[in-house]
Amino acid sequence: MVNFNPPPTPPGQLSNYLTSLVETLKRALLPLISKDEAIDRIILLSPSGKSFNVRVDDSGNLTTEVNDGKSRL
Numbered sequence: 001m002v003n004f005n006p007p008p009t010p011p012g013q014l015s016n017y018l019t020s021l022v023e024t025l026k027r028a029l030l031p032l033i034s035k036d037e038a039i040d041r042i043i044l045l046s047p048s049g050k051s052f053n054v055r056v057d058d059s060g061n062l063t064t065e066v067n068d069g070k071s072r073l
Contacts (some may be wrong), residue, residue: 007062009022024054029037040055041053041055043067050066050067051062051066051067051069052065052067053065053066053067
């Protein structure tokens with residue numbers, strides 16, 4: 001799982017509510033992100049704003065290709 005450590009809630013009337021809200025968000029969002037989940041590619045964004053698909057073959061070599069944005073498959 002990815003660490004999700006928001007800043008502490010400020011003291012005051014909303015403290016209990018904000019703490020509860022953050023805990024609820026953690027429980028809802030953390031299962032969606034897993035570093036142990038295998039997928040066939042990842043999409044990385046370059047400093048210039050281009051998106052690239054990154055894949056690995058059976059020998060461990062990485063390949064990249066420009067992601068044209070036409071498909072998310």
